[in-house]
Amino acid sequence: MSQTYQQYLKEHHEQHLEELFDFLQIPSISSLSEHQPDVRKAAEWLKAELGKTGLEHTAVMETKGNPVVYGDWLHADGKPTVLIYGHYDVQPVDPLNLWKSDPFKPEIRDGKIFARGVSDDKGQVFMHIKAIEALMETEGELPVNIKVLFEGEEEIGSPHLAPFVEAHQELLKADLIVVSDTGMPELGKPTICYGLRGLCGLEIHVKGASSDLHSGEYGGGVQNAATALVELLASFHDQDGRVLVEGFYDKVEASTPEEKEAFAKQAADEGQIQAQLGVPALFGEKGYSYAERTSVRPTLEINGLQSGFTGEGLKTVLPSEAFAKVTCRLVPNQDPYEILSLLKKHIEAHAPKGVTVSVTEFDKGYPYVTPRKHPAIQLCGKAYEKVYGVPVTYTRGGGSIPIVAEFDRILNIPVVLMGFALSSENAHAPNEHFHLENFDKGIQTICTYWNELKTLPLS
Amino acid sequence: MSQTYQQYLKEHHEQHLEELFDFLQIPSISSLSEHQPDVRKAAEWLKAELGKTGLEHTAVMETKGNPVVYGDWLHADGKPTVLIYGHYDVQPVDPLNLWKSDPFKPEIRDGKIFARGVSDDKGQVFMHIKAIEALMETEGELPVNIKVLFEGEEEIGSPHLAPFVEAHQELLKADLIVVSDTGMPELGKPTICYGLRGLCGLEIHVKGASSDLHSGEYGGGVQNAATALVELLASFHDQDGRVLVEGFYDKVEASTPEEKEAFAKQAADEGQIQAQLGVPALFGEKGYSYAERTSVRPTLEINGLQSGFTGEGLKTVLPSEAFAKVTCRLVPNQDPYEILSLLKKHIEAHAPKGVTVSVTEFDKGYPYVTPRKHPAIQLCGKAYEKVYGVPVTYTRGGGSIPIVAEFDRILNIPVVLMGFALSSENAHAPNEHFHLENFDKGIQTICTYWNELKTLPLS
Incomplete structure (x- = not known):
């Protein structure tokens, strides 16, 4: 074919944003029971989108709570299989009076999309769909086998996902899981998170x-x-x-010497963090830096x-x-x-x-540290570096994705935390936003990663 | 005339309740700005009622906040002049879901009227008006000179009443002030409060x-x-x-020996108070009884x-x-x-x-202790005893009526705290109510007191 996926993404940029806005307009707040119909609507919306890209076996699958959306494309014979995880539910929006625009009427201001869930995690879920679409439309196939699994209860602690995974181990079998629900410290600094806190x-x-x-x-x-x-x-x-x-x-x-060294380097940023957060002083447990305390x-x-x-x-x-x-x-x-x-x-x-x-x-989640030396993680770093043009950083994150430790326990395959959100993008807070720069580069990084993954040695 | 005020009150009982209900239906919440028009409506309603009793110079008088309602009858030559104080504003009603009936749709259940403000203080304000009406209708005159002063900001700390009193000292000149905004510990136990806490x-x-x-x-x-x-x-x-x-x-x-003795007597009631409040234990400053701690x-x-x-x-x-x-x-x-x-x-x-x-x-109020041996207070005790048929008790209350200390400071006349509310009537809480028994006996006590006061030696 004559068109590259890069060209395709550029050409369809406006259309993709419009589609993302449709998705963001659904107030799929999982913690508020009155939004249950919206949560389901978001699941149906996703299923339809997956079908349009050419994924097969697309389905809204029931759990004892909100449904899981599934789809796959398994025609890359002899190549690795990737299970992609994300969530389509969002946090509540109060205090509403602090939002500068309606949380469910997406708006672009200063190169950022403002809407509830755009950074955590609908934007990232959507980017995976668009990466698949771009590859399918331009190559007619995917470089690896892909399974997607999007859940609707992450923001309430994924109470029904582990049983679902337990019950569908054959369906979800893969060589690695890619979770896009983490981020990078700032624009232009691609980061692979290799640890999550439990909850x-x-x-x-x-x-x-x-x-x-x-x-x-x-x-x-x-x-x-x-x-x-x-x-x-x-x-x-x-x-x-x-x-x-x-x-x-x-x-x-205690932290390893390698981690201590990395934390020492980050300590220089504390003045900037303080200014950015608008606090009179950073605060916390004595003897630990800001970066340590938050990870x-x-x-x-x-x-x-x-x-x-x-x-x-x-x-x-x-x-x-x-x-x-x-x-x-x-x-x-x-x-x-x-x-x-x-x-x-x-x-x-x-x-x-x-x-x-x-x-x-409340529901519980185990902490998790990924095997950062695993080739699947190293190849992900390579994809970031190709698109962003700078070396990737490895850090442990402060947030929790309870299901990550469960994936490890049940499926026993490496988890790659490949995220494009910035920690300053107000996830869980008023005026949540997502940078267009990472939206564009993120989709490209995903496409690049799938191409890199072709070389992953299969066990 | 052939009819006594007692007969008149009995005959007009239903009609008086209907009028009281009209008054209670006005949501005159002074702390919420959206209820400002209701506060004014309550003032206008009171002025009209005062006029119907035969009081003169009735007026809604402006302050820098909510207005004061005034009226007088000054034809009891050579007799004492009483200034009656009460307030027509009420507390907010939340949490609304804990009310068993609408706070502004008065209802009678089990011999009690349920409505916001019925105990604190609209019910008591209304009783004074009906006492005046009953005496005027049956005697054609009052045994003493009466001035009434009802304010609309008591629940927010009476921020504008002291300046009003300062500016109208001649108008408000009297031999004593009667404040009906306190109560008795239980039914059938008439009590004169001789102290209030500041705020x-x-x-x-x-x-x-x-x-x-x-x-x-x-x-x-x-x-x-x-x-x-x-x-x-x-x-x-x-x-x-x-x-x-x-x-x-x-x-x-420190408490006086006389007070200590009274507190010791009340300590026996603590088990009953605990049960009534539904707490696992009473609680507070060590070395002081419940009665001491609350007064x-x-x-x-x-x-x-x-x-x-x-x-x-x-x-x-x-x-x-x-x-x-x-x-x-x-x-x-x-x-x-x-x-x-x-x-x-x-x-x-x-x-x-x-x-x-x-x-x-927030606004401030001084604590106050009244001169409990003053003949005006002793005569009030006599009135209670005549109607209730039991000896009156003297106690210090835990509540605050900030303006009381100000009346003392500005007008320099004794304050008589003559109240008919029970402390269990949920003033400031959901399901505020007022006992019909005290409504009826209270009006009679007021009429009796005015008759007793004829003998007060004038200074």
Whole structure:
């Protein structure tokens, strides 16, 4: 054929953006039950798109939760098989008033696409589809065998994906998995993430009197649920941000000398990070750099809390209820079930007087470190370098993709974390965006990677 | 005339309830700006009602905030002049889902009227109007001179009433003030409150990064606004509820032996109070009984707090902002301005690292103790005893009516706190209600008091 995939992508750039915008307009928020129909709509949309590229066996496959979208192309005889993973569900959008444009009406400003999910992870899912399309349209075939698996529950901890993978091991059999749900530190600095933090957490609920009370009549007489919650939450950290839950750090590994060296190099960026985040100072566990604290150290964060009267003005009420959502990011050797039980023991030991404390667990995920010397990862680095023209960096990420450790456990094949998001693109926050530069280069990097992978020695 | 005021009240009972319901249906929430028109509507409604009773010079008088409603009847030559104070504004209603009936659609259940403001303070305001009406309709005149002054900003700390009183000293000149905005501990136990706690408070705002962050990417790297707020708020109390703000208790007076004796008698009720409130245990400053802690001891309460994601499910966000509303109830000799400055000093000294902390002050009120041996108060006790048939009790209340200390300061006349609410009637909380028994007996007590007051020696 006369046209290269690069030319094809250039020619269809506007059309591809329009299609991406269609996808982004579906408010597929997995944590809010009222958006369940939207989540399904996004799955159906994806299935249709996969079919158009020439993938076969495309299907919306049921789980006990949101469906999985599958498709494959298995005609590259003797070549490796890649399983591509991504997710089509997105985070909630509140506080909505902080968005400069509607989170579900995508807009391009300053070379960036603004929309919920564009960076995490719909944009990256879409890029894989367009890479397949470009190769199929220009070459008529793919250089490797491809299976795609897009889920709709990543943002709520992938509760039903591991059972799905367990049940479909033959269908999902592959030589490697490529997960595009991570990123690079800044534009022009391609990065392969080789580690993810695990996740566990709970909602803490404090109950005092049977209803809110007048703070004048009752103030001083009974425990205030907000005060009790605050006392309990404050017991989790010292003033430098070190977690005080007994046993929390026991199994955390020290960094290797190689990692220490890499962290030392990144320390120079701390002033810039501080300015970019708009904080009066960076903050966290003593003796560890910002880069260490956000990747190889575990954390315990309050994600939200509420009690009593939070409206305009003053209401002199003594709140009867208070709650907080708390999650931990875990590092290798920390077991989410074990950490959760340490947390619960801590809560029991520190439960304030005069109130009842109860907890609800969130879903859990194991931490994971990929085999960074594996040829599949090295070839991915080569693809990045060809497109971006600079050497690729290897780092461990602070985020969690719970299913990654499960893929490893169930399918026992290497996971390549090939991501194009920037950490400054407000994933999970208002004004999420994605750089057009990485959208374009990312699709090319994917196409390049599939071509490189042809040479992967098969086991 | 042949009809007594008692007969008149009995005959017009239904009609009076209907009128009260009209009044209660106006959502005159002073702390919410969208209810400003309702606040004014309540003022106009009151003015019209006052006019119908035969009061003269009725007027809705402007202040820099919500208006004051005034009226008088000054034809009892040589008799004392009473200034009646109450408020027609009400507290917000959230959490609305905990109300068993619409807060602004009054309903009678089990001998109680349910509606926002019925106990605090519209019901009591209305009772004064009906007492005047009953006496005028049956006697053609009042036994004493009466001035009424109803304000619309009590629930937001009466920010504009003191200047109004300052500016209208001649108009408001009287021999005593009767304030009906307090209550009795239970049905059939008439009580004269002779002390009120003062009030001061502030909203604390914590700001971290310029927007919410992904707790995976950034967790451990920067201070979490919710964690910082929690650390700061936890520094306010020890685990027994004693306030740790330096100097907070310095000027608090010890109880008199007489008061100690009264408190000792009330200690027997603590089991009952605990059961009624539904708490696993009563709670507060060590060495003080429940009754002491809720009346003669100062408090610091969190009225509300919020940060991050508080919706359904989980959002792994690192909140950039957090706020809390905090108020103190103050006892005699504590100056709200001084306490507020101690609070601000404490906040500055305990401000967590890595965030910016700012505060906004709420309005302030001084504590107040009335001259309980004054004949005006003794005659009020006599009126209660005549209607209720039991001896009256004297207690100090835990609530705050900031304007009371101001009346004393500006007008320099005794304040009689004559209240008919029960502390269990959910003022400021869902399902606020008022007992019909106290509604009926209260109006009679007021009529009786005016008759008793004829004998008050004039200075």
